[in-house]
Amino acid sequence: MLYREAGQFKASYRADQAIFPIAQDRFVAMALLVIAFLVVPFVATEYTYRAVLIPTVILSLAAIGLNVLMGYCGQVSLGSGAFMGVGAYAAYNLAVRLPFLNPFVCVLLGGFVAAAIGIVFGIPSLRIKGFYLACATLAAQFFGDWAFLRIKWITNDTPSGSVNAPPLQLFGLDLSSPTANYLVSLVFAVVLGLGAKNIVRGHIGRQWMAIRDMDIAAEIIGVLPMYAKLSAFAVSSFLIGVAGALWAFVYLGSWEPAAFDIDRSFELMFMVIIGGLGSILGSALGAIFIVLMPIFLNQALPPLGDVVGWKISTATVSHFESMIFGALIVFFLVVEPHGLARLWLTGKEKLRLWPFPH
Amino acid sequence: MGIRKSRLLGAALLSAGVLAATAAEAQSEQFIPGLVYRTGAYAPNGIPFADGAADYISMLNARDGGINGVKILFEECETGYATDRGVECYERLKGKGPTGAAYFSPLSTGITFALTEKAPGDKVPLITMGYGRADSRDGAVFAWNFPLLGTYWTAANVAIQYIAKEWGGFDKLKGKKIALLYHDSPYGKEPIAALEAMSKKYGYEFLPIPVPAPGSEQKSQWLQIRQQRPDYVLLWGWGVMNSAAVSEAGNVNYPREHMLGGWCSGAESDVLPAGDKAKVYKALMLQHPAGKFAVHKDIDKFVVSQGKSLAKPEEVGQVLYNRGLINSMLGTESIRTAMAKFGNKPMTGEQVRWGIEHLDLSADRIKQLGFEGMIGPIKLSCADHEGTRLSRVHQWDGKEWKVISDWFTGDDSIIEPLVKSTAEAYAKEKKITERDCSKES
């Protein structure tokens, strides 16, 4: 009843190819953008910014990047943590060595450096696939771990190996407040996410999906696997690298190589799986889920334990987190391999019929 | 693209609601957060420290009703020794309670580095007792960092002093080889600057050997040590790396009496897993030994026997448990010092910072608190956030730690120039104006 598209006619190809062809979708999307940009800054507390909003936004961007690689192009990657690190350290080096550059310009350039490294580590994908490729990307991850610790000029020769982000400002306007941090990250995420959505809808995205579905057949019809796979690695690493630089500059402020270790890679992979492989919306949903779940468990489990008289220590909460994550991964893979995004689409389908049964 | 924003907002509002509900209580209590790690590769050392810190606060609440009548609200947050989780815990807890968090003790140099950036803006002091940034003892630059009782440069210097004494004088150091087996993280790298400076001064060859985290496998490093044959091995590990190092030393037959651990490598959890191989292994002490002292009677009476202790019975009196007690004691005494100036009510972070900077515990006061024999007098000032530079050495005999040396004092002629240069560089990089300590009260 509410979600009907009857009466909505497209008079041009351009209108037909819009991301949100249905007017109701467009309205909701606009409303959400307005809320995110204009309403949230007035209602959110500092804690909400730092613990919920900023990590969610930045990790959504990283998850979109990983989804481009894993979901759209079908190349397994367990090295995304290292690519975030490459983006972060590249941006840091540029900011420190070329201080006239604005930190956000450094963030973007860091993304490009990550894209270049991504292409290099993507070369094995031309020969191997599946979880063999996962092993190759693990090599990238561990090599990254070592390089950030050991190669002194990456960390500008600090004795401790821990580096600090430059102060965030734009044309002299200080952007270090939580609200400013949130808005900046949101701008990056929305603009780059929109870019990613358009890329995957275009001919490059279709090439990636052809490779994912059956790479030999794709090659036969003329898709160049080298170009397609390496461009997937490049775009994906760019997005992940920008997210990594934002994570370091905006969220952490001061970081060490352990911030980009294999646990981070697993976290991104979980976001992508739970959110839905092959869906931009899914990446964001997965990020929201993964960021909120530990906070929710931390707040909800001790009171629940008190109800049954069981004092739950922080260690137990941590173990429960692991268990619940693991169980949810299996659950999602069994019940809905296409993740939260598919659940959302199913919901929309049902909404088209509502209130009628069929 | 925008549909996810509705989920975002809904989730944000939900969590804000949950948090508002839980924060509604605690009107006039002093909130003290505990950043702990009870899981992961560093849990063996994190657990006893966290238990000690929590038990002391429980004891204060039970015995005295808090600090000067103000009850203490204590809450733990699990960091797993991970910097980003530490930052998240910090953000969650810094504003809790009527006046915010009193102080943070992350027990992790990595988290300390990250929080050093945030603490001045949020006006919450960091008590990094025996760890953290070694240059943060310079209070003119690091107004909000307090490496009480000792920094890693003091530790490194005392280690060299001990070795020199064992060999019969500083001139005997010349030409010898001293290795540092360190945890490959900001924590492990911290003493390197001091050890390098001293190698230039005393003429020994300095051999740093990193162990990638978490450090449970060290065979290659110890085979290297076996090849290089250093005259002494300093161990700067944490968590499972410590026991693995002692075990591997035994496996390659490197004489354990030529090993000296830092004060983060000298606890029961570091030697018990290695069994017999840990006999005669020595380590520095952060002043305090293992064992039970006057304060433990109160802990037993008010906490352990009431079943409120988080620790296992054999843990009470262990090295790291005692360290947790001392950490909470110094923190609460700082709050008490602040209350003497600002009144008997919950203190804000800024007031607690003043309190820590003006902390002055005499020997009598320490005896009154029940800590005689554990630490000596400590007095802080604007310029000196360390308070005291003493350390000594204890040795494991298979069953317990025995103190085997006299007191050593950190040599400021070596440490002070290092602190000054790195602190000044930090102030320049961060555009911090140094406080003028001669003018502050």
Added chain:
Amino acid sequence: MGFFLEVLIGGLLAGVLYSLVALGFVLIFKASGVFNFAQGAMVLAAALALVRALDVMEQWHWPFTLALAGAFAFAAVVMAIVAWAAERLVLRKLVNQEGIILFMATIGVTFFIEGLAQSVFGADVYPLNIGLPKDPLFILESVFDGGILVNELDIWAAVIAGLLVTGLALFFQRTRIGRALRAVADDHAAAQSVGIPLDQIWFIVWLVAGLVALVAGAVWGSKLGVQFSLSLLALKALPVLILGGFTSVPGAIIGGLIIGAGEKLAEVFLGPSMGGGIEIWFAYVVALLFLLVRPQGLFGERIIERV
């Protein structure tokens, strides 16, 4: 020269320990085509069950051999429960999915087992003593100055691994169940069509892998103490599998030896010039280079894709 031999032997013996963990992977991959990332967590869970049961039995003052046997039996039962649960709740539901989905499901199982084992059995470091000597041994003292250092525990581990491999080889070749396992590994549908019960076979395979994990956990736990980082051994076993081939038991052993020796030699001789600590990625880079040249590993089956 003596030092080189020392590092080589130490590396080979460490490699044997890696192959103990890799064996479990090979078993499950052979029989169900699943790359079981949870093998590391199974090693941790088995070792924790073993060490806690041993502690409890020592508290009850049982004589050592009886306590050891009891503890092993308890741990074996725990692994059987894990195997049953994994088969029932995870594998059966994901029968026809692609390999990568199953792989990710096992990652989920890993997190679950890690959280459960640590919350039930505790997260401390538990020293484990199952009667294996742990002292260093100096051999060939007459030939080389100072002798070559070998560790007794490592030698015992090598012996145990050898026995295990022989046992498994006999099991696969000589018994009816072993034949059924190989049939299932070849082709699920064909095996089912000749009447082999798939779910029972998978349960048996996971049980055997669980027992292999128990042995690996016992040996590694004796060496390092039973603690959380045991589950990270899964990450060390991956390069071993790539080198040896995912479906080959002797491949796991040979791959383990090569990786172990290569890693230690690289760290000791190459490491200092690169600042040290190259162990963490060296095995992976070697595996990666190997993959580019021979993707199926030394002994694995050639994967032939049909369009």
